[in-house]
Amino acid sequence: MKTSPIKTTRDDSLILYMELNESEIRAAQRRIKTGELQRIVPGVLSASPLHKWPAIIGLHRLRVLAALFPQAVIGYRSAFNGGLPVECVMHLSYSYNRVVELPGLTVVLVKGSGAVAGDMTMSGRNIFFPSEARMLMENLTQSRGTVKKAVGxxxxxxxxxxxxxxxxxxxxxxxxxxxxxxxxxxxxxxxxxxxxxxxxxxxxxxxxxxxxxxxxxxxRGRPLDAARLELFETLAAALRTTPLMQKHTPATTETAHFNFAFLESYFSNFIEGTEFDISEARQIVLEGKIIDQRPKDSHDILGVFWQAIDQGWSLQSTAPGEAVLQQLRQRHRILMKERPETAPGDFKDRENGAGNTTFVSPKNVQGTLIEGSKLLPSVPPGMARALLAMFIVSEVHPFIDGNGRLARLVMNAELSLMQACRVIVPTLFREEYLDCLRVLSRRGQPGPFIAAMKKIQQWSAAFDYNDLDRVIGQMQACNAFEKSTRQYQLLSPPESGPEK
Structure with missing residues (x-):
């Protein structure tokens, strides 16, 4: 296969003999003798100072390679990397073996066949990019050395x-x-x-x-989202190495446990847009009064409340492996039973997202949950495991609706198992909570998420929940029920609870 030469606009920063005619080559050689040009390697000249040569070669890499090694095919690891060098090494399939050092670039020539069917010229130059089939076979070959030619x-x-x-x-x-x-x-x-x-x-x-x-x-028929699994492993690694102080639960009486579950449910639903005045929510939970105009919203409050108050659910650790699928489906079925349009207990059948984030594809939900949940036993029980379990459910978003509430219930169950304080996310903390989740999801940075959840657990643990009127008044004084972070700041509660 031959390609027609390309006419290039020449400047003195890079001159290639391959692009010159005989008289132009003789003129360039005279300029070498006068010191106007310097030879980078045979056939490659420059008038630029030495320290600029690596950048020049990098900018004109394809042009230089096509001139020095005509008919070469980008090969092996370099082809796998889209035609770019790996650790400043470029592999080419060529007619002989050799290593050629250029400024800022090592070219490794591997003796092999020239272009075959499916290989494509690059930018119209006399150099080729391999077909996908060739590239994959090349990268299954045996290789040795510090920078192996094949990725394996x-x-x-x-x-x-x-x-x-x-x-x-x-x-x-x-x-x-x-x-x-x-x-x-x-x-x-x-x-x-x-x-x-x-x-x-x-x-x-x-x-x-x-x-x-x-x-x-x-x-196995259970495909997964490999990028999400890598994200879970990043969070798990951070949780294993970050000492987490966790507060002991302040809800040590039946009354306090009941009141805490009510407030947990109230705020968890408010985050998701199920907004009630606190007095209306009290009527729903304490008096069993379903708001006539909003029966489904009323049941949303009750759905979270009953899983927070019932020890069968509030003390249930998230299972690792296959068992997590049935467990989450049961939780979701109870949580969303009054909303048949959300397919309670059935994994989603269509994509869902929030803002610019698209969650795990429906076909990858089960595999991602299974493999992600297997990481749970590898992190310390309590706060660390709670945060990992919550993020896995939140990031997979396995159901059409109810995922945020379910994720927080899963998190709090891990805390209750260790008699640690469950987490309440007040309305004014909503933006900080969602922002740190986005930073972890999009940038892979777990630090802000861990810090935010540690902060809000300590806040949640600082109240006495035995008197509901009193704790609501204290939370109001802390601006917990406010929405605007521009106008209000979440204030510290009156005192801190004991550490665990």
Whole structure:
């Protein structure tokens, strides 16, 4: 395969013999003798000072490679990385083996075949980017050295899973067929077999050993969101290494327990837009009075309250593994039973999101919950496990509605198991609470989330819940019921409870 030469606008910062005619080359050589130009490597000249050469090579990388190694194919790890160097190393499939040092870039030439069917020219230059099938087979080859030329089986498997999830099984079938057609010409018969086995195992039609969590989950028919699982692992790592002071529960009497559950339910629903005056909410919970104009909203208050007050639910730890699916479905069924339009107890059948965040795809919900929940035993019980459990449910958002309330119930159950104070998120803290969740979800930064939840647990633990009128008055004095963070600040309660 040959490509027509490209006319380039030349400047003295980079001159390539490949782009010059004979008279221009002789003129450039005279300028080398006078010191106007310097030779970077044979065939590559520059009038710029030495310290600028790495940036010049980086800016014109493709042009330089096409000139120095015509007909080369971007290969191996570099192709897997989209044609970019890895650790300042660029791999090329070429007609011989050699390592060429350029300013700021090491070029590793690997003896192999030139362009074959499916390889594409890059920017019209005399250099090629490999087909997906070729790139994947190259990266299944054996390699040695500090910067290995191939990314290896695990990374190839992860890429195949991503292709399957984004483009479907047809895309994998096309790659398999293309690999079969070109493997002999490339000498990759062994790698073609490995690729064939991996592709067959991802949808579960073959039994090759899969090494990634995402690959195994997909083969079992339980695909998962690998990016979310990585996010859960990031949070789990932070929770294992961050000492968390947790407050002992102040609700040590039956009356205090009842009053705490009422306020927990009131604020948890208010966050989700189920807004009642506190006096109306008291009538719903204390007197069983359903507001005629808002029967479903009234039952929302009761749904959270009964799971917060009932020891069967308030002391139930989130199960790791498969059991988490049935457990969350049961919780949701009870929580949302008066809202049949939300499919109580059924995992979502359509995408859901908040703002610019799209939560886990319906097809990945079960696999992500199963693998995410397996991280729970790896973090300390109490506050750490509570925050991880809450974030997993919040980030997966497994149901059409009720996910925020369910996530907070799951969190508080982990705290109650350790006789630690459950968390109330007051109305004025809503924005800070949601903001730190967004920072963790979008940027992968767990620090603000951990700090915010530690702060609000200490706030929740500082009240005496034995007298409901008194605690409501104290919370009002702390601005807990206000909405505007511009006008109000959440104030500290009168005193702190004992540490655990």
């Amino acid at each position: 089986r695990k990374a190839v498997e992860e890429r195949l899973v991503n292709i399957y999830e984004s483009r479907g099984p047809e895309a994998l079938n096309r790659i398999r067929d293309e690999a079969r057609n070109i493997s002999a010409a490339l000498g990759f018969e062994k790698e073609c077999g490995m690729l064939h086995d991996l592709i067959g195992s991802i949808p579960g039609t073959k039994s090759a050993r899969l090494s990634t969590v995402a690959g195994r989950a997909l083969a």
